[in-house]
Amino acid sequence: MNPAYDSAGKRKELVRAAKELFHHEGFHKTTLQMIARSAGVPLGNVHYYFPSKQSLAEAVIASHLSDLQTAFASWESEGPLERLRTLIRSPLRSADSVVQFGCPHGSLCQELQKDAESPLARAGAGLLQAWIDWSAEQLTALGWEASVARQMAGQLVAAIQGTMLLAQTFRSPELLTDQLGRVESWLEEQQSSSAERRKA
Amino acid sequence: MNPAYDSAGKRKELVRAAKELFHHEGFHKTTLQMIARSAGVPLGNVHYYFPSKQSLAEAVIASHLSDLQTAFASWESEGPLERLRTLIRSPLRSADSVVQFGCPHGSLCQELQKDAESPLARAGAGLLQAWIDWSAEQLTALGWEASVARQMAGQLVAAIQGTMLLAQTFRSPELLTDQLGRVESWLEEQQSSSAERRKA
DNA sequence: GTCTATAAATTGATAGAC
DNA sequence: GTCTATCAATTTATAGAC
Numbered sequence A, B: 001m002n003p004a005y006d007s008a009g010k011r012k013e014l015v016r017a018a019k020e021l022f023h024h025e026g027f028h029k030t031t032l033q034m035i036a037r038s039a040g041v042p043l044g045n046v047h048y049y050f051p052s053k054q055s056l057a058e059a060v061i062a063s064h065l066s067d068l069q070t071a072f073a074s075w076e077s078e079g080p081l082e083r084l085r086t087l088i089r090s091p092l093r094s095a096d097s098v099v100q101f102g103c104p105h106g107s108l109c110q111e112l113q114k115d116a117e118s119p120l121a122r123a124g125a126g127l128l129q130a131w132i133d134w135s136a137e138q139l140t141a142l143g144w145e146a147s148v149a150r151q152m153a154g155q156l157v158a159a160i161q162g163t164m165l166l167a168q169t170f171r172s173p174e175l176l177t178d179q180l181g182r183v184e185s186w187l188e189e190q191q192s193s194s195a196e197r198r199k200a
Numbered sequence C: 001g002t003c004t005a006t007a008a009a010t011t012g013a014t015a016g017a018c
Numbered sequence D: 001g002t003c004t005a006t007c008a009a010t011t012t013a014t015a016g017a018c
Helices: A003-025 A032-039 A043-049 A053-074 A080-101 A104-113 A119-141 A146-169 A173-199 B003-025 B032-039 B043-049 B053-074 B080-101 B104-113 B119-141 B146-169 B173-199
Strands: none
Touching (some): A003 A032, A053 A104, A080 A119, A104 A119, A104 B146, A119 A146, A119 B146, A146 A173, A146 B146, A146 B173, B003 B032, B003 B053, B032 B043, B053 B104, B053 B119, B080 B119, B080 B173, B104 B146
């Protein structure tokens, strides 16, 4: 156990704890005390690894972005339409967590975005931007013109995010399943109407 | 200026200030100090009108609900379809505020709902429930079967709420206008396909 | 009813021993 | 690198004068 390993290990552990607590309790309600306890690190030690709560939050956002890229990469074997279906269904794989705490990206964005001055607002926006950019890519691959694909991607992500908000608000896994199914149907209708247009 | 008037006036002023600050800063970031200052009331006096921050938040939610009912009542002269269009367009009337701070109901719900134990979570849910119930009523009046109307209402509110989250995240009034227009188009497509089914 | 003063606990962040 | 002890400021809430 050389120092470098320990240091990196505790850093990662702090980010993991903060990521979970920001999701479960919200950014402003989460204290460094709570993060330190969950990570098994003394309170005063947190500032050795991260100079401020903000810098820790930046590391959390970077970790979320990395998770997203890993997920997208793991779906590469599928076709564009099936990839979008996988995205739509992805909240179901952690339905309990979504119903209790909402979307870890969406809820963090909403909270951070209230403070427009904060550098965290811009960083957080990158999370939802990643959702939209990736969706627009898949839609482009399906043959949609670039500007239309961007619009549709926005509609798709808005529908998924809004669905997670409602499922959380009413603590209803059924709502999550049903409404995500309707989003999937909407996507398929767009696809088939597009296919018809191409035939005509 | 009898005491009852003054008392009621300051109570209302505290609720107004808290409603605005919860929207602009978020519930947890807003302190009683900030509310007292905005309302022109000494800090120690807040607890004379409201025993706790929570009871003040309950009054804020009740005020939001009252606003909603007032808005719904003012749209009664229109037909059901036009009423739904008015709902979809309603974020545009305060576009700047939505882009900066998000939906006052949706963002409050998301924050309060993280703490399932809190009575505020249940109270907050009443706000989005009002959106859905009212939308389902209009859809029922348009001839949709009750359970279908509920599902469609959920989809509609999810789309509007998700759109507001994206518009806030990217600080884009254009995104708000464009995507709400797409929600309106979706609603009209549902209506016309329903009319076709009835003809057939 | 209204206010000042303050309590009691907690916050993010720092200092300095080891 | 790691920890304890602590600062200075802020939090919700209360006590008690007027």
